[in-house]
Amino acid sequence: MARFLVTITIFLFLAISLLSLLLIEDGGYVDYFYEKFTTPKTQSMILGDSRSMQGIQPSVINSYFRNGEYAVPILNYSFTVAQMAYGEIWKESIVRKLDTTSTNGLFILTVNPWILSKREGDDESKKVFFEADVPPNNMKFVCMNPNFEYLIKNWNYFHFKSIFRKTSEMHKDGWLEESNLTNDQNTLDEWKQNQVNIFSGFSHKMQPSQYRLTEFNNLVKYLNAKGRVFIVRMPMDSVLIEIEAGYWTSFDRDIERVAAANGVKYFNFTKDKLKYRTYDGNHLDKYGGAVFTKDLCDSISVGTIPKK
């Protein structure tokens, strides 16, 4: 029996070691979010959904502000719209990842109507929210490498097969890089139509949430004390902007009110005609993202969106 237990223990130990090695070396290829939970606490953050997760590149910001205007490196702590919405629950996760001693942090909070809306199943009075049981909100240990908590709780998010193709990579700075996107126009049109369908679906199932708007305001206030906050509305195709405008007609005014109340800037990149390349109308590809991030840095630096 002792021999069996020893043998099994050694076998499992080696298996876990091999898995840990895989996660340390290639964790960014086998899961879209894992790497965000393996880095140390951060003083600066980008927050939002998949638009900012793909569209804002921390390396560009780190390079732009390397002279110390803000505490860099910055972490892109954005997730997808299926996992996050502004509220108490996500704020708790943000605080877990934040170096709370920060006083010179840069906080880029991206907004759109969907991540400030009440979803089906949410009960604001009972504090029951859809995002409670998914990452990042189900994570207690957000700075562990390898992160076994993420491995056990969110096993279903992993796609280990991708290690052979490596078409997308979650960088350690939290930016999701999509490579080898198709050039086939039919496919791209299909993807765009899919986004239109998704957004149209959202507009029927969600409702603008005063609760989430209030919590967003609280988050802005909290982070403003740790550095400087900039609220950003990401660019996207006009057809999607129209859907959002039709869904929440006063959205920009509501955000401007929050910005004014906290003395922060609101950069709305949907006002001008889209000049950045998206691949599906909603998400900037890596080239469009690089250009956009640079323009965002210019905006942060001068306080307005530069005219081009």
Place this chain on the structure above:
Amino acid sequence: MLFNSLSFAIFLPIVFLCYWFATKGNFKLQNILLLVSSYFFYACWDYRFLFLLIFSTLLDYSTGIKMHGAKNQSIRRFWLALSICINLGFLGIFKYYNFFASSFADGLSLLGMSSNFVTLQVILPVGISFYTFHGLSYVLDIYNNKIEPERSFVDYSVFVSFFPLLVAGPIERATHLLPQIIKKRDFDYAKAVDGMRQILWGLFKKIVIADNCAVYANMVFNNSSAYSGSTLVAGALFFSFQIYCDFSGYSDIAIGTARLFGIDLLRNFAFPYFSRDIAEFWRRWHISLSSWFRDYLYIPLGGSKGGTWSKVKNTFIIFVVSGFWHGANWTFLAWGTLNAIYFLPLLLLHRNRANIEIVAHGKYLPTIKEFFSMITTFGLTVFAWIFFRASSLHQAFSFISHIFTKSLFSLPQILPPELLFLLAFFVIVEWIGREQQYAIAGLSHKWYRPARWGFYYGILFIIVCFAGKAQPFIYFQF
């Protein structure tokens, strides 16, 4: 609690350690532990039906003792009949009532009469077909004086409820399992390691092959009119591998798990897709069920003794009942009937025992004749699986008619290269290991440890990388 779940991965080591350490080798305490663990395992599925399991256990335990102590044959027969009627009664109500009610109603409406049968909204208790047959084999063996009744309720309950085989078999025999339960079990290193090896292979079959094949099989069967004939054939092939790997994978895990506790379960699959004829296939597929029907239904009916009509009748009865055991649907009856039609010529020509040993025994490759025999048998089996998988006879016939069109000769629309590679790997490993109890059993004495461990890690890596979308075990629905 699925075998391929985190909760089972936590449950099993705890039970294992308590079994070998906490009980200090006392097999009575081990049996109590196994019983409690098994009831807990079952309650995780649905605690409400635990009472049905316990009732069924108590029924067979009591009737077994009563039967053995009966003074005359008619009283013995009474207790046997009571056990059979109540056990099959529960099975009939939970599994077959709605089928008979709706079929009878459909029949009446064909005759122009209306009916108002109430259908029951009941959940099928997990494993009922399996533990019912456990209990029945016990009382039948007592009636036939093959065994004496077990006086210890705990020991008997472990026989019925032993958690590795509780929800999907193998269907054990009292003559095989009970003697192991009522004696001391010593830890055997080689047996335990072999058990772990078999669990690993079972997980590979289930998680990699079965669950990945299921995705494509479901795609094709759920929308068969949208696909070409060749794609439908591919879909039927994917289902064939799905059902084999799902069920045999589960059996491997069950048998491997039992070995960790020093208990050997009956082999349930012996590489059936390498069979050279249908008779051989049925000696290698779901062995515990087919042998159950042979011993408790076919032979009492007269078996293959008697005239031709008797043989034909008994063969049809066995296969139709076997089909019906799988589910309350005309498709299962059609599947069983088709297999009977396949089997009968072999029986009538006395060729049903022509192929006993595994194909190409002691050789690397089959002969051309053996190869074509295997392909033909496999083809017949795949064709029959169409009925098994289809949701209705209409869908099955529609599926088959769509196959036999010009599009049969076009390239299939679904040909996932990764899955084809995995299937090829799987078939090769199964072929190489076909003379063992399970495909990789021979590794222990053929390879050195570093190579063996490298292979195991390779299998684990494939499981992790290529795990299909989790599907329920097919045989849980039976």
